[in-house]
Amino acid sequence: xxxxxxxxxxxxxxxxxxxxxxxxxxxxxxxxxxxxxxxxxxxxxxxxxxxxxxxxxxxxxxxxxxxxxxxxxxxxxxxxxxxxxxxxxxxxxxxxxxxxxxxxxxxxxxxxxxxxxxxxxxxxxxxxxxxxxxxxxxxxxxxxxxxxxxxxxxxxxxxxxxxxxxxxxxxxxxxxxxxxxxxxxxxxxxxxxxxxxxxxxxxxxxxxxxxxxxxxxxxxxxxxxxxxxxxxxxxxxxxxxxxxxxxxxxxxxxxxxxxxxxxxxxxxxxxxxxxxxxxxxxxxxxxxxxxxxxxxxxxxxxxxxxxxxxxxxxxxxxxxxxxxxxxxxxxxxxxxxxxxxxxxxxxxxxxxxxxxxxxxxxxxxxxxxxxxxxxxxxxxxxxxxxxxxxxxxxxxxxxxxxxxx
Amino acid sequence: xxxxxxxxxxxxxxxxxxxxxxxxxxxxxxxxxxxxxxxxxxxxxxxxxxxxxxxxxxxxxxxxxxxxxxxxxxxxxxxxxxxxxxxxxxxxxxxxxxxxxxxxxxxxxxxxxxxxxxxxxxxxxxxxxxxxxxxxxxxxxxxxxxxxxxxxxxxxxxxxxxxxxxxxxxxxxxxxxxxxxxxxxxxxxxxxxxxxxxxxxxxxxxxxxxxxxxxxxxxxxxxxxxxxxxxxxxxxxxxxxxxxxxxxxxxxxxxxxxxxxxxxxxxxxxxxxxxxxxxxxxxxxxxxxxxxxxxxxxxxxxxxxxxxxxxxxxxxxxxxxxxxxxxxxxxxxxxxxxxxxxxxxxxxxxxxxxxxxxxxxxxxxxxxxxxxxxxxxxxxxxxxxxxxxxxxxxxxxxxxxxx
Numbered sequence: 001x002x003x004x005x006x007x008x009x010x011x012x013x014x015x016x017x018x019x020x021x022x023x024x025x026x027x028x029x030x031x032x033x034x035x036x037x038x039x040x041x042x043x044x045x046x047x048x049x050x051x052x053x054x055x056x057x058x059x060x061x062x063x064x065x066x067x068x069x070x071x072x073x074x075x076x077x078x079x080x081x082x083x084x085x086x087x088x089x090x091x092x093x094x095x096x097x098x099x100x101x102x103x104x105x106x107x108x109x110x111x112x113x114x115x116x117x118x119x120x121x122x123x124x125x126x127x128x129x130x131x132x133x134x135x136x137x138x139x140x141x142x143x144x145x146x147x148x149x150x151x152x153x154x155x156x157x158x159x160x161x162x163x164x165x166x167x168x169x170x171x172x173x174x175x176x177x178x179x180x181x182x183x184x185x186x187x188x189x190x191x192x193x194x195x196x197x198x199x200x201x202x203x204x205x206x207x208x209x210x211x212x213x214x215x216x217x218x219x220x221x222x223x224x225x226x227x228x229x230x231x232x233x234x235x236x237x238x239x240x241x242x243x244x245x246x247x248x249x250x251x252x253x254x255x256x257x258x259x260x261x262x263x264x265x266x267x268x269x270x271x272x273x274x275x276x277x278x279x280x281x282x283x284x285x286x287x288x289x290x291x292x293x294x295x296x297x298x299x300x301x302x303x304x305x306x307x308x309x310x311x312x313x314x315x316x317x318x319x320x321x322x323x324x325x326x327x328x329x330x331x332x333x334x335x336x337x338x339x340x341x342x343x344x345x346x347x348x349x350x351x352x353x354x355x356x357x358x359x360x361x362x363x364x365x366x367x368x369x370x371x372x373x374x375x376x377x378x379x380x381x382x383x384x385x386x387x388x389x390x391x392x393x394x395x396x397x398x399x400x401x402x403x404x405x
Numbered sequence: 406x407x408x409x410x411x412x413x414x415x416x417x418x419x420x421x422x423x424x425x426x427x428x429x430x431x432x433x434x435x436x437x438x439x440x441x442x443x444x445x446x447x448x449x450x451x452x453x454x455x456x457x458x459x460x461x462x463x464x465x466x467x468x469x470x471x472x473x474x475x476x477x478x479x480x481x482x483x484x485x486x487x488x489x490x491x492x493x494x495x496x497x498x499x500x501x502x503x504x505x506x507x508x509x510x511x512x513x514x515x516x517x518x519x520x521x522x523x524x525x526x527x528x529x530x531x532x533x534x535x536x537x538x539x540x541x542x543x544x545x546x547x548x549x550x551x552x553x554x555x556x557x558x559x560x561x562x563x564x565x566x567x568x569x570x571x572x573x574x575x576x577x578x579x580x581x582x583x584x585x586x587x588x589x590x591x592x593x594x595x596x597x598x599x600x601x602x603x604x605x606x607x608x609x610x611x612x613x614x615x616x617x618x619x620x621x622x623x624x625x626x627x628x629x630x631x632x633x634x635x636x637x638x639x640x641x642x643x644x645x646x647x648x649x650x651x652x653x654x655x656x657x658x659x660x661x662x663x664x665x666x667x668x669x670x671x672x673x674x675x676x677x678x679x680x681x682x683x684x685x686x687x688x689x690x691x692x693x694x695x696x697x698x699x700x701x702x703x704x705x706x707x708x709x710x711x712x713x714x715x716x717x718x719x720x721x722x723x724x725x726x727x728x729x730x731x732x733x734x735x736x737x738x739x740x741x742x743x744x745x746x747x748x749x750x751x752x753x754x755x756x757x758x759x760x761x762x763x764x765x766x767x768x769x770x771x772x773x774x775x776x777x778x779x780x781x782x783x784x785x786x787x788x789x790x791x792x793x794x795x796x797x798x799x800x801x802x803x804x805x806x807x808x
Binding site: 375 | 748762772
């Protein structure tokens with residue numbers, strides 16, 4: 001004790017290209033930027049594959065070979081897997097090799113990395129099923145633990161996940177929700193009987209994800225023995241330490257020259273030096289450890305910003321009006337079974353589109369600006385809204401033609 | 406002990422033709438508020454209300470007889486433009502703008518002898534020779550403050566070699582150069598050979614106050630549900646009025662019920678009027694002439710969007726005025742104000758397609774218009790003269806300490 005539970009989020013959106021007013025009614029592809037900009041999805045997939053996914057996968061494969069106790073879990077968005085299949089199939093192969101060891105779990109999520117749970121339950125369930133099929137097709141496994149986009153969680157989601165048959169569901173281990181409770185135990189979502197809630201230890205997770213290369217941080221430089229010491233210090237006050245990270249932390253957010261890959265390589269043996277410690281997948285954790293208490297989360301909790309709510313995606317009127325317009329189209333888009341239209345509509349649901357419209361921290365230019373491929377939230381909104389209007393026009397045309405015939 | 410600053414300007418409200426006088430007013434008031442002692446020198450006597458500083462008029466200096474010039478000496482005129490204007494005015498006085506500038510410098514040497522000060526601060530090329538003379542006489546450090554260059558005024562075509570030489574000499578011999586933006590700093594280092602380390606960016610400020618709602622102007626248009634896109638500024642090459650016109654042509658084709666309004670005048674007015682007529686824009690493209698005060702505020706308030714398509718804009722105050730009136734802005738990236746506004750739409754002035762795309766987005770999507778207006782105002786509030794004064798004081802201190 002304790003068990004370390006690594007879960008890595010692997011996702012890249014299909015960013016909307018610069019889509020101008022003149023493109024409406026003329027240009028049916030919203031995602032095929034082929035410039036040198038950061039809106040070129042293929043270019044980004046290739047870049048992230050080379051800088052992050054491939055070298056990180058190589059390290060993990062080596063670790064799994066050397067340490068039979070080592071475990072990790074992944075959550076892949078369907079949007080990412082599609083793009084890997086198109087532009088970096090070698091990355092897909094390397095992920096397959098990891099899963100084939102039998103010590104790597106794959107999580108369930110929404111195919112399109114969407115916030116559909118909060119807008120349309122039917123659409124949400126459709127995406128979860130589609131994602132499950134994709135995971136089975138690519139990796140030959142069936143996910144048993146669910147995580148929602150951006151770790152967005154509330155009691156309703158916990159109850160839904162139990163009804164859907166999952167062993168566990170993930171959420172942020174945020175102090176305001178936990179009170180005196182520790183994130184290093186499992187809990188029971190309010191209103192459920194069997195399912196377990198796994199909570200992110202955000203302090204230790206963020207030490208790696210955000211602070212690793214921060215020279216002004218008092219703990220810099222961070223090395224594996226020091227981090228393993230922090231993990232071990234939990235002994236007796238917790239059962240599972242959930243380290244939930246974006247996979248791009250390795251090599252993309254923290255570049256190779258920060259020593260992040262070395263850290264990743266060194267950490268498991270350092271953790272295992274303490275005889276009571278081990279590693280678990282999210283599935284093993286859910287099966288092995290009891291729920292210590294019921295946890296009630298009435299309001300939506302996410303892993304973003306200091307508010308840990310949905311405000312990074314729904315905090316301003318650009319975002320709320322776009323989301324409303326998007327889900328208003330649902331019945332009309334689905335009515336005719338046109339795969340192109342439905343596909344475009346679903347791709348427009350990816351949460352990143354709304355994150356790019358966030359004005360919350362825009363003035364201070366920080367993490368939001370870093371992750372924004374558009375010059376401003378306004379340019380993100382304009383391209384998105386133009387594309388959505390094109391989609392609406394196509395739907396209306398279809399409806400009109402249908403009536404005509 | 407407070408720092409004593411001898412400052413040379415050219416114009417001052419209410420006798421100003423544009424941003425230079427307004428900027429001098431805002432900066433000196435904030436400097437005085439921060440404890441600096443100021444002597445402000447102007448080339449000729451007129452009624453100045455600035456209780457926070459002593460004002461000296463060079464034409465009052467008895468030992469030197471600087472001619473008072475009745476014609477508007479506008480820092481925004483090119484030398485050629487000045488000559489044209491002089492030709493139609495009183496032929497008795499100053500033959501050209503450059504002689505005025507040197508007469509001002511000669512007077513400066515005289516009045517400097519009787520004054521006590523720690524640093525000299527000269528605004529734009531018109532007062533650079535005066536600043537340099539004061540430096541020669543007193544041995545005190547000189548800061549030249551670049552609000553605009555000959556490259557902005559002419560768009561790079563037909564740069565007057567004499568003006569360029571005066572600008573360059575001032576920047577070269579000054580102890581420090583202040584520019585009103587990074588945009589202008591780039592220009593100064595590129596075209597005037599000033600080393601990067603010698604140039605400090607001090608963005609202009611605005612005495613920001615949200616303007617009260619005024620009676621609606623253009624109410625007949627607004628009643629018809631007409632949306633208004635506004636241009637405010639001198640109608641000169643520098644301000645890009647022709648790009649505004651081209652954008653108008655395309656927006657009007659794509660979007661019904663939009664009228665474009667130009668406020669201001671300038672040497673391109675005739676050309677733009679003719680082009681608008683030739684493009685068949687008719688009643689959809691209106692010239693409102695030069696406006697100020699409440700009349701200008703009312704037009705800002707009536708507009709849906711202010712467009713500032715400047716080709717080369719060292720700073721650009723009109724977007725901040727527009728935001729004070731609750732109207733969002735689209736500014737060219739070739740402007741200093743785009744560096745301090747994050748909640749603004751931005752385009753390269755030549756990118757008409759993108760300008761049209763953004764204008765139409767604002768017209769079609771009220772959430773975009775509202776968000777830009779609300780957050781834009783919080784941006785504008787942060788652009789203060791006290792921040793600018795603080796940066797100037799730091800420069801003064803570093804120079805006084807070094808001398």
